[in-house]
Amino acid sequence: MRKLEIPLKLTLNWLREKYATKELKPEEVIEAIIQRSQDDEEMNIWITAPQMEHIQPYLNRLSALDFESSPLWGIPFAIKDNIDLANVPTTAGCAEYSYTPTKHASVVERLIAAGAIPVGKTNLDQFATGLVGTRSPYGETHNSLRPELISGGSSSGSAVSVARGQAVFSLGTDTAGSGRVPAALNNLVGLKPSLGAWPTKGVVPACASLDCVTVFSHNLEEAYKVDAIARGFDQEDPWSRDLAIPQAKLPKKICLPKDDLMFYGPFAEEYKIAWDGAVNQIKQLNIQIDYIDYQFFAEAAAILYNGPFVAERWADLGGFINNHPGVTFPVTEKVLRSGSQPKHDAASVFHSMHKLQEYKLKASKLLHDAVLVTPTAGGTWNRDQVREDPIKTNSEMGLYTNHCNLLDLCAVAVQAGEAAPNLPFGITFFALSHNEGLITGAAEAFVNKMPAKQETTLVAVCGLHMRGFPLEKQMLEFGASFIREDVTAEKYQFVKLPTEPAKPGLIKKQTGGKAIELEIWEMPLSSFGAFAALIPAPLGIGKVELQDGVEVPGFICEGYAAEDAEDISDAGSWRKILLEI
Numbered sequence: 001m002r003k004l005e006i007p008l009k010l011t012l013n014w015l016r017e018k019y020a021t022k023e024l025k026p027e028e029v030i031e032a033i034i035q036r037s038q039d040d041e042e043m044n045i046w047i048t049a050p051q052m053e054h055i056q057p058y059l060n061r062l063s064a065l066d067f068e069s070s071p072l073w074g075i076p077f078a079i080k081d082n083i084d085l086a087n088v089p090t091t092a093g094c095a096e097y098s099y100t101p102t103k104h105a106s107v108v109e110r111l112i113a114a115g116a117i118p119v120g121k122t123n124l125d126q127f128a129t130g131l132v133g134t135r136s137p138y139g140e141t142h143n144s145l146r147p148e149l150i151s152g153g154s155s156s157g158s159a160v161s162v163a164r165g166q167a168v169f170s171l172g173t174d175t176a177g178s179g180r181v182p183a184a185l186n187n188l189v190g191l192k193p194s195l196g197a198w199p200t201k202g203v204v205p206a207c208a209s210l211d212c213v214t215v216f217s218h219n220l221e222e223a224y225k226v227d228a229i230a231r232g233f234d235q236e237d238p239w240s241r242d243l244a245i246p247q248a249k250l251p252k253k254i255c256l257p258k259d260d261l262m263f264y265g266p267f268a269e270e271y272k273i274a275w276d277g278a279v280n281q282i283k284q285l286n287i288q289i290d291y292i293d294y295q296f297f298a299e300a301a302a303i304l305y306n307g308p309f310v311a312e313r314w315a316d317l318g319g320f321i322n323n324h325p326g327v328t329f330p331v332t333e334k335v336l337r338s339g340s341q342p343k344h345d346a347a348s349v350f351h352s353m354h355k356l357q358e359y360k361l362k363a364s365k366l367l368h369d370a371v372l373v374t375p376t377a378g379g380t381w382n383r384d385q386v387r388e389d390p391i392k393t394n395s396e397m398g399l400y401t402n403h404c405n406l407l408d409l410c411a412v413a414v415q416a417g418e419a420a421p422n423l424p425f426g427i428t429f430f431a432l433s434h435n436e437g438l439i440t441g442a443a444e445a446f447v448n449k450m451p452a453k454q455e456t457t458l459v460a461v462c463g464l465h466m467r468g469f470p471l472e473k474q475m476l477e478f479g480a481s482f483i484r485e486d487v488t489a490e491k492y493q494f495v496k497l498p499t500e501p502a503k504p505g506l507i508k509k510q511t512g513g514k515a516i517e518l519e520i521w522e523m524p525l526s527s528f529g530a531f532a533a534l535i536p537a538p539l540g541i542g543k544v545e546l547q548d549g550v551e552v553p554g555f556i557c558e559g560y561a562a563e564d565a566e567d568i569s570d571a572g573s574w575r576k577i578l579l580e581i
Helices: 012-020 026-039 051-064 106-113 156-163 182-186 221-232 268-283 296-307 309-323 329-338 346-367 381-390 390-397 433-449 473-476 525-533 558-566 573-580
Strands: 047-048 075-080 119-123 169-174 191-194 212-217 253-257 288-292 369-377 410-420 423-432 456-461 481-489 492-497 505-510 516-524 539-545 551-557
Touching: 012 221, 026 051, 026 075, 026 119, 026 481, 047 156, 075 156, 075 390, 106 169, 106 221, 106 309, 119 156, 119 481, 156 212, 156 410, 156 456, 169 191, 169 221, 182 191, 182 410, 182 423, 182 473, 191 221, 212 221, 221 346, 221 410, 253 268, 268 369, 268 433, 288 433, 296 309, 296 346, 309 329, 329 390, 369 433, 369 456, 381 390, 410 433, 433 456, 456 525, 505 539, 505 551, 505 558, 516 525
Parallel strands: 075 119, 075 169, 253 288, 253 369, 456 551
Antiparallel strands: 047 119, 169 212, 191 212, 191 410, 369 423, 410 423, 456 516, 481 516, 492 505, 539 551
């Protein structure tokens, strides 16, 4: 019986369907996740990576849970490493800060009770201070689509784990945008409930009065399924509030900034064009649009890092930093120490609180039965650029996010097409904390109006179409994107064809074959036919069996070609052959 292929895009509904029909077992999903995490090790997604040793107890308990009454039965999820998972270290991105909790954070406890399986603890900007995903001693988390770009932060690993098929959903946190920016940059949905709607008990505080636990998922429906389980008052959490599960409702109007918006970084122009396209999509919703003066939202946002709220971070972490000199990530320590400046005195706190109260009143009037829509991120950069100027790029990244929690708003970040190939663009819907149903309804309407995302297929390549070789550009021209490195089953002969330039051929054998290294790419189905038509004989496209038994479309070679070709099976890789030439 052919093994069921587990898609890279893991969704709750698909897994529930396969579990219900007995086509798939949770153990098989976890095995695939562990393998994927190992394949992606250089992307720095995890601090405590998926390992069967700590996952097995959660698999064992599934037999005691009723499938129908456990909405997350067997659903793997990832946890940002500033949220407690019992008996697993919580580092907050700093090994010296690490402690091992004996209890789960409240939200984690609720998800596990519903049958979800925690698979690991994800990387983050240290102490959840940053929006870029590069501020971690555990390595810079790579973007899931273009590894040279930033992943967004601080919930970097949480977002990328979902985007790379290593979790169905993940938990992040959001003080200044950390549950939304990584969603935008990795083609996901990021839901940030109202302050206190999800308990923060068991979460390392960044700014305790502003912190939220958030969820990343592939779609709105599944984000809200998680919300329905995680939400609820916690009598042991001083920040908890009793806020009902949101019911989708269309707003009476949508507020958009009236002035041209600023974008930054190497893709600023592409972001501007994408924003204009999103606005045009919003206009198709048949909801009244009001163009507003956005300035007071920007002024409110500035209070987060230019005002005394940064002192709240210092109040929680200053003692640790002073007692452990040199262990904090340099840019993180610089940001945190700014909270100890004399200007952040008691008078400045009250001045900012009074100013915020004015802004909240203004927001409550403006957003009565309405939602605000902005871009999610102010731009994106490659990781080298952020490293060169970490403060400025981080500030520009959060241009449209920082106001949210200060003004007691809820938010949901959704995808709004691409700014460029493999460069997703996202927008965010905001509403008042007691009007969460409005962002639910508005976001659903927007997403349903968006053009359907094109279908794709995986393609296994083992020669000149791999990264760094002459025909990589052909893969990119046909809209393909690199997914991962992989290995075939031990069933193949690998030959060097007598062509100019030299190229390899992959021939499946009944006996005596070898395992051959290759790359897995993803290509739009609309391009696949034209791409395949260009492949010269004796090469072609067929099914290639991978080491895990899954078959994917890929380059194969007709058997007769072996007669005049050099057998290079023992090399196991075209890269090794070229290094020898």
